[in-house]
Amino acid sequence: MRIGMRLLLGYFLIVAIAAWFVLSIFVQEVKPGVRRATEGTLIDTATLLAEIGRDDLLSGSAQNGHLAQAFSRLHQRPLRANIAGIQKVRNEYHVYMTDAQGRVVFDSAGKALGQDYSRWNDVWLTLRGKYGARSTAAHPDDPESTVMYVAAPIRDQGNIIGVLSVGKPNLAMAPVIHRSERRILWAGGALLGIALLIGAIVVWWINRSIGMLSRYADSVTRDSPLPLPDPGSRELRKLAQALENMRLRLEGKKEIEHYVHALTHELKSPLAAVRGAAEILAEQPPPQVASRFIENILAQNARMQSLVEKLLTQARLENRVKIAPTTIDTGTLFSRLHDTRSTLLSAKRLRLDIDSPPIQCVGDADLIEQALGNLLDNAIDFTPEGGTLTLAAQATSAGVALSVADSGTGIPDYALPRIFERFYSLPRANGVKSSGLGLAFVQEVARLHQGEIVLRNRPHGGVEATLTLHRPFT
Incomplete structure (x- = not known):
């Protein structure tokens, strides 16, 4: 497995574990948090209704008192409330009131009137001056039907004369709980996705930087090493x-x-x-x-x-690492090469054609002139009397190609793999052995300009040497 993938998996695993712990804590706290908030509203409501129901309890006709009439009117008025996307269409409170013995004297649902609730925690604790609350299933076979009750004491001259208890089904809180859990999970998923994207970008950058260094290290073993890369990190x-x-x-x-x-x-x-x-x-x-x-x-x-x-x-x-690039006009460059070698050309009755439209390139003018001079000298040496030489320049998608072509005998197949080796040379017509360093010099010039030098035999005889200067030197 590649190091980038290992880093990504390790990073994502750490983020996923951390997100799982955080999300699990949030999700686990949603339901208790909502119920605690609901319990707070229930105790406030019970305390308020206890003050309203005190007169009904003292009158001895709580089932027909002001509190009963208010609930009767409330049931006749349906609700139409949209609470952050949650539709509320009815009142969900269940209210009952007991006397000092815990017997129900008022029930908003009309089902428990006259029953003894003195043993329910909300009533039993409240009658003894304590905080009373309970959660009981409305249907014993359905654990999801639990109702939370919170009671408040009804006092008269400092004495507890009854209890008013307010209940709300836990199912009424389920939409809020589910929506909160769903939003937390969505946010957690988005967080993991963003973390994965950031991790992928970081790993891509690391892989790219390491890949640049690897390609540079591999190129050292070749004849044309790449320029020193900039990985972007100190x-x-x-x-x-x-x-x-x-x-x-x-x-x-x-x-x-x-x-x-x-x-x-x-x-x-x-x-x-x-x-x-x-x-x-x-x-x-x-x-x-x-x-x-x-x-x-x-x-x-x-x-x-x-x-x-x-x-x-x-x-x-x-030993040079950098060059001092300047703008070079190929027409002027070829004219200088022709002038400096006019004597040699005349001695062998050679014709030098210049095929160069107005093209400009960027590079070290002296080095490029020396390199093309070496190529032209080789062409002169290996071209028989009366032959033709050509200097040409052409703009390509990769840069500018400078070529020197001759009409000589070409390069033997056995010599092509070694043509750029130092001190390797072929016999010339004049019998003089060269140093074998001319093409090696041209190759180094191409490397410094991030370009390349290619020699190939022409189909109709002779050799064409092409020095290509790649961008950004074009």
Whole structure:
């Protein structure tokens, strides 16, 4: 399982457990809370009605008193109340009044008149000066039919002469309880959904940042490593910088070993030639023979000096991390390349065509000119006399493509996989062996510009080298 999915599951599990505890507490408190609020209204109502019913109880005709008449009129007037979406169409209070012995003298429902309620908690406790309340099922077989009763004493000159009890069915509170529970559950579900969305966004960001670092680390093993990413977090940025430092150290060590090995290999031939010429000169040969070997020593010395200078240039280029981009006009760039190589073109009777509409790109002008110059020099070396070369620029969806094409013999299939290796070169028509660093230089320029260099054989002969500068350098 991916680390992002583990983080998401762990985060969601923590949020779900916390939400479950909070929601369960809220849901469990809804019903008792509603009943406590209802009980408070019942005691207020019972106390008020006890004051109204005192005169009815003293008159000895409570069943026909003012309280009875009020309930009779109340039952004749249906209610039409919409309480936050809950419809209320009738009065749900059940009121009864007992005398000092607990016998019912008034019942709003007209069913318990004359019955002895002295043993019910609400009446029994209230007659003894205590707070009396009870919850009793109206139908013994139906546990959901419970009614909550709260009683208040009826006093006359400080003596308790009766009890007035007000009851309300618990089912009347069920819509309020269910609606509250439903809203709490909906809110909890929305909370979990928002938490999951936030967690998914965070995990996506973490996966994206880690993926950027992973792709960067994987690219280190390839020939064209990606530029250092910006994960967007200080901690991950430190990790990215640590990877970059490690890459630079490892590549530096590897490149040093490679350069030393390659340089040693490349210097063997000129050193051997210089040594052989020096041994012959030590024997004091005739002047004409000595002159030939002295020229050979100078030529080999120039070759070694050129090789060392190109290696230093390549090393400096590979150690660069950033460039100083400027706006480059391809037409002007191609004109400079033509002017600087006009002598070589004339010597081989080569024609250089420039196919460049008004296109501008962004990059390091000196590096791009050197890179295209290397490609053009290769094209000149491998194109026979009377051939044609082409410099072209084309705007693409990815950026700007700069190409150099020739009409030479092309690149052999066996050489294509190694064409960008340092010190690897193909024999030229003039017999001069190159340093094999030109295309490696072009590849480094492409990397610094976040672009690519591609060489392919043309169908009708010759090679086309395309240097593409990707955005944001276009």
